[in-house]
Amino acid sequence: MIDEKQLEIDDLQVHYKIVNAGATTATVIFIHGFPFDCSIWDKQMEALPDDICGISYDIRGFGKTVGGHSYFSIDLFAADLNALIKQLQLTRVVLCGVSMGGYIALRAAERTSDALAGLILCDTNAEADSNQGKLKRFASIEQIMGGGKALFAENFVKGLFSRQTNEHKPLLIKQIVDIIAATSDDTICAAQLALASRTETISALPAITVPALIVRGEEDQMMSIEQAEQLDSALNSGGIIEIADAGHLPNAENPEAFNEAMNTFLKRIN
Known part of the structure; x- marks a missing residue:
């Protein structure tokens, strides 16, 4: 069962969802992309193995996370994520980020690796x-x-x-359009500036030694296969998992295939 909670971190009221495990062996933190919210990960949260805890959260300014200033950066988002990990006293954390969520995961991994047990990078680049x-x-x-x-x-x-x-999933398309409509103009613009000003993390990849899974929707028009190959090579992930009938959001477009790849990876690192 997915529970919804609020957590105060410095100047933020962070909204997150959690699926608790019995004897937890690891915690997956799901990081949404721009300009979405944590609801895009619901099908992954529901599909986690019994021994894996799942947390999906709304990034600063998005969804139900409120407070803080209006200046955003990928480094600020990564600091928020690491503060969440610290405040919840999490160990053996697997970061799972799509698109902008992948940028945040890589930056968070670069800033601290104490609790990091693995990375799932989906339709993103360095x-x-x-x-x-x-x-x-x-x-x-x-x-x-x-x-x-x-x-x-x-x-x-x-x-x-x-x-x-586009042809057969109008409800998913409506969900994304509704999320964008509900997100403030200031948040969308501030996040765009954060994305435009981010620095590369290519140089930091060799220092990341935890297991990694690289996932890409076969029809992604926003991230290239070459960008996925760069991550695969630098992180020695053992190959890219391409998800059929999916574009930039394979976790939402083809959740069955995505969840199979995710859970196979989680079993491997456990």
Whole structure:
């Protein structure tokens, strides 16, 4: 059963969901991407093995996590994550991040590895934004500030999903559109600036020695196979798991295949 809780960390009221295990051997912390919330991980939380605790949380400014200032950075998000781990006194933590959640997981792993037992990196990369990518983010900020949030959401979702999802999963598409609509303009713009200003983590990858799983939706238009291969090679993960009928959110688009890969990995590290 998934329970919902609030935790105060410094200036934040962090909303998170938790699935407790009987004799816990590890805890998976699920980190959502931009501009989503922790609900995208519900099907993974429900599918965890009996001995694995699951936590999904809303990143600063997203979902039901409130408080704090309006300046965001990937380093700040990573500091929030490590504070969550410390306050909950977690050990043997597996970080599972999709897209921006993967950036946060890598930065958190770079900052501290004391409790880290594994990494699941999904449709993400270790590179900084290119100049073209930065300009695209700045343009989206201008669009939102000019009252074009609905158009931003429409265009964003168009490139998010696989053909199968676009044709046959309208409820999933609506869920994502509704999440974006419920997220404040300030949060979306601040997060875009955080993404544009992030530094690369390629140079930090050799120091990460815990087991890693690299997952990618076969039809992802936002992250390339070359970026996944870079992570696979640097982290020695033993190969990329590609999820069929999935784009940038394979955990939501094809949860059965994603969960199989996730649980096989969790058994291996246990």
